[in-house]
Amino acid sequence: xxxxxxSPRYKIIEKRQxxxxxxxxxxxxxxxxxxxxxxxxxxxxxxxxxxxGVVDDSQLPKDRFxxxxxxxxxxxxxxxxxxxEDSAVYLCASSLVPxxxxxxxxxxxxxxx
Amino acid sequence: QKEVEQDPxxxxxxxxxxxxxxxxxxxxxxxxxxxYRQYSRKGPELLMYTYSSGNKEDGRFTAQVxxxxxxxxxxxxxxxxxxxxxxxxxxxxxxxxxxxxFGQGTRLxxxx
Numbered sequence: 001x002x003x004x005x006x007s008p009r010y011k012i013i014e015k016r017q018x019x020x021x022x023x024x025x026x027x028x029x030x031x032x033x034x035x036x037x038x039x040x041x042x043x044x045x046x047x048x049x050x051x052x053g054v055v056d057d058s059q060l061p062k063d064r065f066x067x068x069x070x071x072x073x074x075x076x077x078x079x080x081x082x083x084x085e086d087s088a089v090y091l092c093a094s095s096l097v098p099x100x101x102x103x104x105x106x107x108x109x110x111x112x113x
Numbered sequence: 114q115k116e117v118e119q120d121p122x123x124x125x126x127x128x129x130x131x132x133x134x135x136x137x138x139x140x141x142x143x144x145x146x147x148x149y150r151q152y153s154r155k156g157p158e159l160l161m162y163t164y165s166s167g168n169k170e171d172g173r174f175t176a177q178v179x180x181x182x183x184x185x186x187x188x189x190x191x192x193x194x195x196x197x198x199x200x201x202x203x204x205x206x207x208x209x210x211x212x213x214x215f216g217q218g219t220r221l222x223x224x225x
Contacts, residue, residue: 004156031210040121042201042215043157056211091156099209101147104156 002026004105006092012111018080021108025073025094031055032069033102034077035091043091049075050098082112116140119202119216128225132189136202136216139183143204143214146178148187151199151218160200161187164208192223 005024013019025032030051035043046065048056051072060067064083069075079086089107119136126132134148145164149157161176163169169176175188185204189196202216 033210041217042117042119042203043213044215045213048211093156093210095210097209098211099207101159101162102157102210102213104158106154106156109154 004092004094004103006090006105006108008108009106010109010111012113013082015084015112016081018078019082019110020076020078021090021092021110023075023077023092023105025075025092026096026103029094029096029103030072031095031098032075033093033095034067034075035093035104037089037091037107039088046077046090055098079110082110084112086110087112114139116214117202117204117216120219121217123220123222125222125224126192128192128194128223130192130223132192132196132221132223134187134189134200134202134219134221136185136204137183138185138204138214140204140206140214141180141183142206145205145208146176146185147203147205147213148174148176149201149203149215151201153198157201194223194225197222 032049034046037043046060049069067077091107093102093104148161151157166180173190177186199218201218203213
């Protein structure tokens with residue numbers, strides 16, 4: 001079983017620029033999550049999708065972050081404009097159904113200078 | 114106060130030692146408790162999943178939950194250098210992957 005794929009692995013941008021991250025979940029997994037992991041902290045949920053619908057985006061900073069999951073498979077997370085405090089690893093995860101365990105990708109490490 | 118507290122370490126022990134990792138929490142509604150292992154520059158992977166109070170054993174790993182004290186533990190027996198990683202506790206009110214609240218992780222090093 002192929003794991004959760006994320007790209008790019010690393011991204012360095014200047015503040016106020018925009019950036020996008022891509023995620024391909026495990027085949028057949030209906031539920032997809034984006035987490036933000038700041039250095040030295042645990043992951044924090046940004047948004048949860050069930051197929052192509054948003055289930056929970058209560059912790060997503062909607063003034064600058066957006067996410068979509070077209071066709072209920074791949075997903076993109078965008079930040080526009082980026083701030084210094086957005087420097088973190090952005091982890092995508094998927095689960096077969098909402099009450100089954102999470103499978104994480106290896107993340108995209110974002111540095112905002 | 115954070116909902117989930119975890120000592121960030123770092124914790125360094127010799128190979129073969131028994132390791133004890135712990136988390137405390139404040140939300141009594143948490144029912145599902147997990148431990149994830151995260152190697153450097155990798156995503157977290159699920160190690161143990163328990164519901165409510167009690168013990169669960171899987172090979173060298175034992176997870177304990179004490180809901181009365183709001184305290185969970187992960188024990189690693191016969192620790193190996195390959196166990197060197199960051200260990201994250203996570204918990205939720207509902208089953209599965211939703212509404213997980215993570216601790217900040219404990220960095221563990223097993224010295225040969």
